[in-house]
Amino acid sequence: MYAQAFFVAVFGLAAIGFGVVVFRTSSMMRSALALLFSMTAVGCLFLAMQTEFLGVLQIMMMATEMSIMAIFMVMFMMDPGGLGGMDMSHQKRFSIGAGVSAAVVAIAVALLSDWGPAAEQVVDAQAQTRALGMELLGRSMMIFETAGITILTAMIAATAVAIPVKNLSSKDGKEASE
Amino acid sequence: MTSVSPINTTGSRQRQARFARLQKWVSRAFARDLSCLIVPGQDVAVAHGLNVSATGMRVSASPRDANVLLIVGVLSEKMGEVATVLYAQMPRPRTIVVLGGTTPSSLPGADVSAGLSQEALADAVGRLKRALAEGAFAVSPMDFDASVLHARIEYVCPMHPEVVEDEPGSCPKCGMDLVAREAGEQTPEGGHDHEHHHDHDHSNEHSNERQQEHAHENAATEYTCPMHPEIVRDEPGSCPKCGMDLVVREDGEDEGHAEHEHSSHDHGEHDHSGHEHGGHDHGGHDHGASGFMSMIEVTKDLPRSADGLQMDWLEVPFGPVFPGLAGGLKLTLTLDGDGVTEGQATSLVGLTSEGENFEASDEMDAETFIGYLSAAIPLAPVSYRLLVCLAIEQAAGLEGDSANAGARTGALERERIASHLGWLAQLGRQLGFAWLTQRAATLQLQVREANRDSLAALEPALRTLGTRLERTPLLKSRLKGIGLLPTESSDLRGPVARAADEGGDAWARLRQRLAEISASLGLIKSGGEPALPVLRDVGDVSGTGEATVDTPRGEARLSLKLERGHVKSYKLDTACSQHIGLVPKLVEGQELGDALLAVGSLDLSPWEVTS
């Protein structure tokens, strides 16, 4: 119980901390990898909440995803090394306001609403994975398959958009779809 | 400018303590773990008949992993500077071994020097090991400093790019501290350009940081709106039009966006040490480093790379001491990502194509000249020896004699085999094909001095090597279609020209060279016992002679003027000096690996590149 609370808190803080770094550093590599570690922390948060499969999946997916994010940052930023220290943001006040208010509202809801009794125990990881599999290929098969088809479409679409007309050998589309 | 940065001193101070504790063991470890960086290059070492790995030394690819700088033969001045840079990049304790030459002036004296032979090398390594085992080399940083390294640092004012000083100080205009930066271009590059002189680094970074803090105070003179350039204020605030925060504007913002992009993409000097958020402006190393920069502005001048994206360029030197290329050959490639946009090759060891300067000295008699030329070309000494002999004999009006024609052909062909094997080893090095490198190098060492019978004994081994390479998986797919040259291009010679007919790519060249190896074997069988060409007695004749020899890399033509047995002037025209001109065409638009492979497949010998 307390151990769980502790870990949830620690990984939560880590996720938030790295999340802040993402928009504080001027080096693109750093912000991309900070986002990666923030996502990893979220994955660990899942693990701390005994959601093993999702946690590991999150940790796995984000490594690749964010590394690809990183190379695109380096490609598409004017100053990937962050040596120029140029300000890449606009409408700061408005954004901060929006961000804070969004967070505050959500927190307020979290604190004020009555969640009723919380479940003490969950089944172990193996049973969970099994049950999740049953769920995926059972009741919510339709949704799951739709998601699959959608992402396939997205891959193809992204590749089609990305590759130049003249040479079809560009890998960018594939990178994007990883 | 101390020879080691503060970080490293503290680092090595701890290490000294550890060193004191297990001195004996660490010293023994140093003695047992020798890895050498060979200057000018591994190919040269093998061509001199040195089998380095037989002495228990590893051959290192980069100065970072090396602790012995092995200098083979006499170095040209440029190569001397390169050697110095490489030495500066090696971690301490580092040692210098010089074989059959003198230590370049810019380097500290050689720790061990010996003759240019396998026995001498083995002996030298033995002495080195003993010295190391006795702990002669402490890790404590010895003050090593060379003008070559200094030449690379100049000091500029962040605010006034036109202010460039040699000494650190403050800007005459604004009084800001000057920032150290690499003078770069005009100085020769070592194998690893990007941090030539970690020796100065830290002092360098320091000045950067100092400058940044100053920048906070002084540099922030004008504030402008990213969107509305016409808005200019003296203090920070928000734009009356769009309400955006005003950003610092810096003088000279709009100059050379290309370079800015350039230096930022190879993230030239980003040091995030300490301050994270990009509030401050750096000025120091690149222009327009502050304020809002239109990305369209930045990218519009950039060339399109292969897939049509505007990428920024990054000029990277490969060589002159690079594992994938012949030692002494410097290839400068402009890369966007992994693709080569342009590049050219230069030789740091080439000889002059025309010698007029012999009038003054009477020393240049025929024999000396032969020695001079064959020494200048370590990769194919015999061919050029033969070339000179033929030219002089023709100048002397002697008929080509049938007596030792066979011997001369034998020697030439033997060298051809050895040279092609050397190329195979080089190819293996480039492709990370360890087996090929070892096999080819071993065979080359055996072939070099072999006589007819031992060559006949080696024949099966050579043929198996050939057939085996033909059957090696991945090799064909790696080489096919790489380094394509138009068949009709006229300035091709030697194997490259002969390979142009069946495909003219790297694969064709490989097969061509393999074919030539077996052809040469046949010639040696039919020809005479290989013997070093010796000049027949020509006496004090005068006249002009001209000769052509099909060296392993293609025909070389030499015409010289003889006066009373002394060479007065000569004119040399080699294949490599033709081929090196092909490099830009060859590498443009290729992937990095393919480009290097294409250059390698030409078998350029920088020694034969005449200027």
Add this chain to the structure above:
Amino acid sequence: MTVAIVLLALLGSAWLLAVVEGWMATGRLSPAAPLFRGLAHLGRESIVPRSPDRVFFEAAPVLLLVVAVLGMAVLPLAPDLIIADLGTGALFVNAALAYVLVAVIMAGWGPDGAYAMIGGWRFLGQLIAYSMLIVMPITAVAMRAESLVNTAIVGSQAGLWNIVYQPLGFVLFYIAAMALAFRAPFDLPSAEGELGGGVDAEYTGVRLAVLRLARLTLVVTLASATTVFYLGGWHGPLLPPSAWSLIKTLAVAVSMLLVGHYLPRIREANLMRWCWVLGIPLALLNIIIVGLLILVVP
């Protein structure tokens, strides 16, 4: 206890691989050489390049090592000799190994050097090629075991090893594993002949020692994964289970080194093309075949 044993096994295997490496390079078998080399590295100066991204430069070798060890932690040497027998072990191996990419990119960016940076990004391209071929064969393995638990996966091979049951998957996984460990012929990020060492090029002294150890450990981990997924893990006659695991693991690891010794470096574009045009369809085919076998064979 278990932890100590596994770590020792890991270190020992890494040392053995280092010896084999030395033998391939010099032709001499000198068991002491790796130890001396490591000691010498400790004694040497550890250079910090010009203007590094210090965090990444320092973190990269350590992260690589940690990742390799983490991967090993969920792989069983014997039924009871496993640090953590996770309910999603097979997936966790993937997750851990995915961070090899992160470490390599850090090592590429950190030292602020052109060669290193190119090497780092090259590995990203390499990942685009091999990653699918790591995940999909493991999927087929998990299908047969009907579980993601590594011990269960080994258990499912008691009768018939997966290398026989799904040879196609084994081949794909073996190749992908070599690409993941970026050993020759897939050593594009650390190519000596093309990048003068690439991501390794800037490391010296202690950092280099850690990096080398990490790379060898990574090979061991991957070999161990191959053993668990395809070579029936600890199953084998006479010898104790853990011995079998070790023997198989080392055999696979050494074979990986040897293959690299006799092959030229693969061309980046070819790797990409073959993996996507040939590899992925084959991996899918493998999954289908295994699925059919599971359904048809009782």
Add this chain to the structure above:
Amino acid sequence: MTMILILALVTGAILFGIGVYGALSQTNLVMIMMGVELMLAGAMVNLVAFWRFLHPEAYSGQMFVLVVMTVMALEMAVGFGVAIARFRAKGSVEMEEAEDLKG
């Protein structure tokens, strides 16, 4: 247990807030995508928390998280596709310079 639930929900809320800030304040398309990713991460944390502490028996909760992950990958794919296309066409992925996208 409810305490942990609230802890997780607060974390999710803050992540979401950071994401909103990023998505609104950044001028570069890729950075904006980072903001969106963070928002989605916050959402996922909440979903997992709800599944774990309120309805551990209903696996559609976990399934939902999977869908969100898919959406993340999807967003990456499409986003980068668009980024490359824009970069090729306009030489910029700066929103400040995307007048043609402004309403």
